[in-house]
Amino acid sequence: MACTSADLALLIWHKSSYSNGSEGLCLEVATGLPGTVPVRDSKAPDGPALLVNATAWAPFIAAVAAGDLTL
Structure with a gap:
């Protein structure tokens, strides 16, 4: 599937509950x-x-x- 940056800009992005600002781990996922x-x-x-x-x-x-992955 080809997506343009314009397509991605229209999506609704959600910040992960695992993200934090202090360690620079900031992940977002989108729906749509x-x-x-x-x-x-x-x-x-x-x-x-x-x-x-x-x-x-x-x-x-x-x-x-499940905690099976670690950083």
Whole structure:
């Protein structure tokens, strides 16, 4: 799926509850692209976004919630 920066600017972005300002870990995800989860650095909203397939995103989120991933 091809997305332009204009397309991404129209999406509704949500800051992750795991984001924090003190360590520079600032992640946002957007809704509005069926089957795709756009991810970006909230400190650089005009920068690039990573487009992740929703079927790959779900197990990633489950692993984070379970504490299986560490920084």
